[in-house]
Amino acid sequence: MGGGAGRRPTLHLVKSCCKIDNVVDPSCPVCATADIICGKWTILVIRDLAEGRSRFCELERSLSGISPRTLSLRLRALEEQGIAERHTYPEVPPRVEYSLTAKGEALLPLIEDMRRYGREYLGVDDCAVTPAEPVAA
Numbered sequence: 001m002g003g004g005a006g007r008r009p010t011l012h013l014v015k016s017c018c019k020i021d022n023v024v025d026p027s028c029p030v031c032a033t034a035d036i037i038c039g040k041w042t043i044l045v046i047r048d049l050a051e052g053r054s055r056f057c058e059l060e061r062s063l064s065g066i067s068p069r070t071l072s073l074r075l076r077a078l079e080e081q082g083i084a085e086r087h088t089y090p091e092v093p094p095r096v097e098y099s100l101t102a103k104g105e106a107l108l109p110l111i112e113d114m115r116r117y118g119r120e121y122l123g124v125d126d127c128a129v130t131p132a133e134p135v136a137a
Contacts, residue, residue, distance in 0.1 A: 036081050037107065041066050045074050046104060047111050049084060053097040083107065 025031045037043050041063060048054060048062050060071055075098055078084035083104035089095040100108075118124040 033110075036083070037110070039074065039077065041070060041074050042078070043111065043114070045071070045078065046083065046100065046107055049098060049100045049104065050108050050111065053087065053099045055095070055097050059098070078104070 037046065044063055045059065048059055054062075056068075056071065056075075059075075060066060060068060063071065066074075075084060075086070079086055081103075082101055084098050085101050087097045087099065089097075115126070119126070
């Protein structure tokens with residue numbers, strides 16, 4: 001398979017595997033993972049959280065074009081999945097920061113693979129966000 005024709009059917013197959021009439025196949029690990037990370041903006045929120053703790057306004061600035069409502073929904077969903085956690089500090093005004101959990105950090109190799117694929121096969125140099133330093137075990 002050459003050119004762009006080889007990529008689209010593969011993506012379509014992953015999508016059709018994972019979501020048919022909003023039913024997820026819980027026995028398929030690709031479907032279960034895709035169900036978490038394939039929402040619009042979700043993978044980019046995870047990418048930005050990989051840099052460390054972030055405040056809502058910092059994430060909103062780094063994700064040009066995301067609405068505050070969408071960002072709030074994505075962060076809430078990531079919290080519910082145990083991928084991100086919210087830290088609230090008792091200050092005036094209250095300060096809230098978000099960070100990845102260990103479960104969220106486990107997704108970083110996927111992001112790095114996507115970055116590498118974009119460079120090698122799509123000719124995209126890089127995005128403004130650079131990869132985080134590997135976390136020591």
